Amino acid sequence: MNPLQVSAYTVVSAAARGVAESSTALRDGRGGLRACDFEDASLPTWIGRVDGIEQSPLPERLAEYECRNNRLAQLVLLQDGFSETVAAARARYGADRIGVFIGTSTSGIRQTEIAYRERNREHNELPAHFRFRYTQNIFSVGDFTRRFLELTGPAMVVSTACSSSAKVFAAAWRHIQAGLCDAAIVGGVDSLCLTTLYGFNSLQLVSSSPCRPWDAQRDGINIGEAGGFALLEPPQPGATAVQLAGYGESSDAYHMSTPHPEGTGAILAMHHALDAAQLAPQAIDYINLHGTATASNDAAEDRAVTELFGTQTPCSSTKGWTGHTLGAAGILESVFCFIALEYGVLPATLNLQHKDPALHANVLDAPMEHDVQRVMTNSFGFGGTNCSLIFARPG
Amino acid sequence: MSTMYVEQIGVTGPGLAGWEASAPVLRGDAPYAHQALGKLSAELLPANERRRTTNTIRMALCAAQDAIASSNTPAEELATVFASSDGDLEIVDRICTALDTVERPVSPFHFHNSVHNAPAGYWAIATQSRRPSTSLSVYDATFAAGLLEAMTMVRAEQCPVLLVAYDFPPPPPLHTARLIGEPFAVALLLHHEATPASTTRLDIAMADDQGNEDRMQDTTLENLRTVNPAARALPLIMAIAREEAATVRLPYLPGSLLHIECTPCR
Numbered sequence: 001m002n003p004l005q006v007s008a009y010t011v012v013s014a015a016a017r018g019v020a021e022s023s024t025a026l027r028d029g030r031g032g033l034r035a036c037d038f039e040d041a042s043l044p045t046w047i048g049r050v051d052g053i054e055q056s057p058l059p060e061r062l063a064e065y066e067c068r069n070n071r072l073a074q075l076v077l078l079q080d081g082f083s084e085t086v087a088a089a090r091a092r093y094g095a096d097r098i099g100v101f102i103g104t105s106t107s108g109i110r111q112t113e114i115a116y117r118e119r120n121r122e123h124n125e126l127p128a129h130f131r132f133r134y135t136q137n138i139f140s141v142g143d144f145t146r147r148f149l150e151l152t153g154p155a156m157v158v159s160t161a162c163s164s165s166a167k168v169f170a171a172a173w174r175h176i177q178a179g180l181c182d183a184a185i186v187g188g189v190d191s192l193c194l195t196t197l198y199g200f201n202s203l204q205l206v207s208s209s210p211c212r213p214w215d216a217q218r219d220g221i222n223i224g225e226a227g228g229f230a231l232l233e234p235p236q237p238g239a240t241a242v243q244l245a246g247y248g249e250s251s252d253a254y255h256m257s258t259p260h261p262e263g264t265g266a267i268l269a270m271h272h273a274l275d276a277a278q279l280a281p282q283a284i285d286y287i288n289l290h291g292t293a294t295a296s297n298d299a300a301e302d303r304a305v306t307e308l309f310g311t312q313t314p315c316s317s318t319k320g321w322t323g324h325t326l327g328a329a330g331i332l333e334s335v336f337c338f339i340a341l342e343y344g345v346l347p348a349t350l351n352l353q354h355k356d357p358a359l360h361a362n363v364l365d366a367p368m369e370h371d372v373q374r375v376m377t378n379s380f381g382f383g384g385t386n387c388s389l390i391f392a393r394p395g
Numbered sequence: 396m397s398t399m400y401v402e403q404i405g406v407t408g409p410g411l412a413g414w415e416a417s418a419p420v421l422r423g424d425a426p427y428a429h430q431a432l433g434k435l436s437a438e439l440l441p442a443n444e445r446r447r448t449t450n451t452i453r454m455a456l457c458a459a460q461d462a463i464a465s466s467n468t469p470a471e472e473l474a475t476v477f478a479s480s481d482g483d484l485e486i487v488d489r490i491c492t493a494l495d496t497v498e499r500p501v502s503p504f505h506f507h508n509s510v511h512n513a514p515a516g517y518w519a520i521a522t523q524s525r526r527p528s529t530s531l532s533v534y535d536a537t538f539a540a541g542l543l544e545a546m547t548m549v550r551a552e553q554c555p556v557l558l559v560a561y562d563f564p565p566p567p568p569l570h571t572a573r574l575i576g577e578p579f580a581v582a583l584l585l586h587h588e589a590t591p592a593s594t595t596r597l598d599i600a601m602a603d604d605q606g607n608e609d610r611m612q613d614t615t616l617e618n619l620r621t622v623n624p625a626a627r628a629l630p631l632i633m634a635i636a637r638e639e640a641a642t643v644r645l646p647y648l649p650g651s652l653l654h655i656e657c658t659p660c661r
Contacts, residue, residue, distance in 0.1 A: 124567050155540075251516075254520065
């Protein structure tokens with residue numbers, strides 16, 4: 001497929017604010033997980049909470065979008081000069097020629113949780129301050145991003161659980177290919193809420209300690225929040241920016257909340273991404289795993305990766321830095337791939353102490369200084385949704 | 396690059412029980428009679444999976460199975476786009492109600508059904524399709540956005556795509572926060588090139604325009620169109636039912652419309 005250039009990108013997670021801090025945190029093995037201190041949630045688990053959201057209200061002109069998710073989106077949009085770069089692109093292409101494709105799983109549902117807590121129980125009425133359209137609605141964060149960046153091109157929010165903000169790269173590529181826009185903002189934002197904390201807890205999928213991907217003792221995820229954005233446009237002559245070289249999507253057709261044990265859907269997604277990029281598996285220098293640290297997820301992904309790549313390709317899961325950021329995982333880990341490509345550092349798998357002897361992928365337990373040309377990132381989610389992306393340095 | 400071909404349509408809505416019964420109504424050959432949705436049954440799902448589904452999921456799957464009922468295109472070969480403004484608000488209500496108690500007992504079934512791509516997941520299980528699938532929302536512009544996403548998929552992947560758009564009314568207390576006054580789901584089976592089974596060619600363009608989207612002449616159908624984001628599709632499926640050349644204007648993002656040229660294939 002025709003590659004797209006990643007002209008600018010930015011990210012915020014529990015581990016770091018912005019790209020420079022993120023690359024340092026990845027290099028130094030400094031993660032952002034902590035014992036759960038979100039609101040009044042009393043669960044014995046660890047989370048990846050982003051500091052400072054509570055102190056970052058939205059500007060007056062966007063006040064109706066007030067919710068944790070859109071505050072986090074704004075916090076991200078203000079890092080790394082991203083909004084300024086988009087403004088320059090807007091001047092170049094025109095506001096109506098830049099599309100906006102954002103992923104989220106739970107949007108502003110935290111606001112609905114609050115509205116239910118504050119509802120009039122006698123008449124079963126939600127409080128007047130509750131703005132459903134601008135918070136709970138799945139499109140809210142896409143609408144907010146579009147307004148914040150003053151863009152008027154095509155837009156949508158993809159919500160496919162934990163593959164959401166990986167699939168936005170595919171949607172953006174297709175929209176540009178079809179001529180509906182010339183450039184695109186892709187991104188993802190998911191924020192902490194009681195729904196996901198208590199929901200994953202009900203499925204007995206959360207760990208009571210910092211998550212340990214690929215470890216023999218791994219026992220579940222830590223839920224995190226994060227956001228990230230990237231500007232995609234056709235490659236500019238002579239530019240050195242990393243490129244989206246391929247994407248692959250598939251469905252498991254197996255179970256709503258458990259991956260296919262043989263990783264069949266995951267293999268298909270990775271295979272399609274390699275086909276799209278016209279690359280053999282050996283051409284991939286590093287894989288950022290979905291690596292959630294549940295027993296079944298890591299086992300299925302290990303089978304899929306080793307089936308396609310063998311046991312030599314360096315891999316790691318970065319969930320130990322950030323927790324599982326659900327609908328933001330795709331963009332977050334894409335940015336970690338950009339950092340690997342541009343800074344030449346492959347992250348370790350934080351918290352991995354004793355690799356599960358049943359797993360065979362070459363999972364890094366220490367950071368590796370290594371010049372890489374082509375990397376892959378995997379994102380898989382509930383409903384059996386899979387997406388793999390390949391990013392490469394040009395030339 | 397913005398052309399695609401409709402093979403089949405599926406529809407589930409009040410007084411619109413399947414495409415075969417609804418096409419004469421939309422053509423104007425039979426009167427429209429509003430009638431509450433009957434029992435929704437997603438027959439294509441295995442019984443154990445069906446038990447775990449919700450009204451919203453069953454309604455989406457009803458329209459989807461209606462669209463493939465008389466098609467020769469194998470269901471497992473279809474990529475899918477599931478477009479819904481708000482997904483499953485009955486589930487949101489149950490989860491938020493549970494979270495407002497001391498123990499916060501969120502049901503695991505409710506939680507895994509709460510993902511926006513739940514109907515897509517059940518569809519894949521039912522049809523054993525491993526093809527790509529997107530689930531999206533653009534609030535009131537969701538149908539138009541789903542049609543655009545389906546068009547770009549049809550063109551880029553050169554594969555048949557099933558677009559399913561659906562929204563289901565929320566229970567109290569959410570019903571005052573989000574107006575979805577009627578349940579409605581529609582499905583379009585789309586191809587990148589004409590086949591012997593093609594009924595209508597669609598050529599789609601985005602246009603700056605305001606206020607003059609197409610409306611339904613029948614006042615009850617016009618009400619349905621305005622109270623459910625998926626029902627914004629009604630002028631398009633009416634044009635397809637009439638098998639006449641027409642330009643349909645559907646609402647997209649604020650300040651923009653989709654212009655859809657419909658050309659009968661036979």
